[in-house]
Amino acid sequence: MSAAIASIPLLFLQINRRKTMTNFKIEKARCVTRTGWHGNAFVLPAETFGDAAGEEIILQSAIADGVTLTRAGTLADWRTRVAMPCAGNSRLVLALSAAFAASCLGMMNAEGGGIHFRGGSSSGKTTALLAAASVYGPATFMRTWRATDNALESVASLHSDMLLPLDEIGQLEPRAAGGAAYMLANGTGKTRSQRDGSTRAAARFRVLFLSAGEIGLGDLVREGGGKVRAGHEVRVMDIPAEPAGGTLGIFERMPEGVTPGQFAEQLKRATAEHHGHAFAEWLRYLTGNADTARTALRTKADELLKQLVLVDAAGQVRRVAQRFALIGAAGELATDQGLTGWKSGEAELAAYVCFRSWLKARALREARRTQVRRERLHPQRAHPRLGQQAARVRPQRPQIARRQQRRR
Known part of the structure; x- marks a missing residue:
């Protein structure tokens, strides 16, 4: 009798367990390996913006440190202490505009690429990268070039449709720079191949990266024994960090009574205290008004492109101009949404000034290459004295040379 009574709780437990299994609902989730746009949804490691079509999207990544997208301070203080003081500084405005433009690559079906600020030490290049990174998060959002190819590939997948700030290009292995x-x-x-020998799908991402260093990509490629190709200059837009005729480093306008060093420290301190909010608001606007944003970006970019180049411009120059136009358009659209606090036309002006700087630097590089080729083909023209000496020394005929050897 006691054994039968003891078995009653076990019987109830089994019945309840069967009911639980009967009412169990299977939920599915879609796993993705990169951040950014997936349909109408924008996926981040900790949250998803936009319409995910009723399904849960989970980001899976094998990289350990991930991507830092935390928020601090307020959007109003970030706008007042970070974005607005950058106005009047073409390189700083371009960097911030690029931070907003990175999330527009997928919407506009635009190709990725990079901007490289090349200049001397302590000229303010890193400050520009920190200001752009503050749109997304703290200073740890910024990376360095000191990484292997595989590590850069993983990092790029976590920055797809986002800005990828990379500091100190001189730390990159020269032989791997071009690749x-x-x-x-x-x-x-x-x-890559899998264990069974089949081909694994290659990683795909869309990234706009912002780089800085004392040397350019071409210098690094040549240092590694490689050849600088036109594709390098198109994909990575090398811009002098210091504006022409400037004496303030990367800066062009600062608060009155403030030195360049003090201004850089103020911006660094402000980015540490206020960051991350602008990107969240930007994504809310893009995902909630995708068609309107796409139309506005296309209109602004087309208008700016007409100001940058002529219709019959060279293909490489036009591709670079299109990237500058998109960056300027994104900065203007972010201003229209009240994110930057700039006056209308500030981002377009910065894109125009920086594009002209790139164009001038490109012309100087082409002139140097032409001069080097001429010196190799016609050394006497490049060095008159060398040409005169070469003309005086006449080569001896083979027969005369043999007679002189016999006499010796």
Whole structure:
């Protein structure tokens, strides 16, 4: 009798367990390996913006440190203490505009690429990268070039449709410089094999990266024994960090009574206290008004492109101009949404000034290459004295040379 009574709770437990299994509902989730646009939804490691079509989207990544997208302070203080003081400084405004433009690559079906600020030490290049990174998060959002190809590929997947700030290009392995630039700009990782010998799908991403260093990508490629190709200059836009005729480093306008060093410290302190809010508000606008935003970006970019280049401009120049036009258009659209506090036309002016700087630097590089080729083909023209000496020394005929050897 006691054994039968003891078995009653076990019987109830089994019945309840069966009911629980009967009422169990299976929920599915879609796993993705990169951030950014997936349909009408924008996926981040901790949250998703926009319409996910009724399904849960989960980001899976094998990289350990991930991407830092935390928020601090307020959007109003970030706008007042970070964005607005950058007005009047073409490189700073371009960097902030690029931070907003990175999330527009997928919407506009635009190709990726990079901007590289090249200049001397302590000229304010890193400050520009920190200001752009503050749109997304703290200073740890910024990376360095000191990484392997595989590591850069993983980092790019976590920054897809976002800005990728990379400091100190001089730390990149020279022999890998050209390949790294092509990989980031083209948005395609290496093709690898699985354990069974089948081909694993290559990583895909869309990234706009912002770089800085004392040397340019071309210098690094040549240092590694490679050849600088036109594709390098198109994919990575090398811009002098210091404006022409400037004496304030990367800065062009600062608060009255403030030195360049003090201004840089003020911006660094402000980015540490206020960051991350602008990106969240930007995504809310893009995902909630996708068609309107796309139309506005296309209109603004087309108008700016007409100011940058002529219709019959060279293909490479036009591709670079299109990227500058999109960056300027994104900065103007962010201003229209009240994110930057700039006057209308500030981002377009910065894009125009920086594009002209890139164009001038490109013309100087082409002139140097032409001069080097001429010196190799016609050394006597490049060095008159060398040409005169070469003309005086006449080569001896083979027969005369043999007679002189016999006499010796």
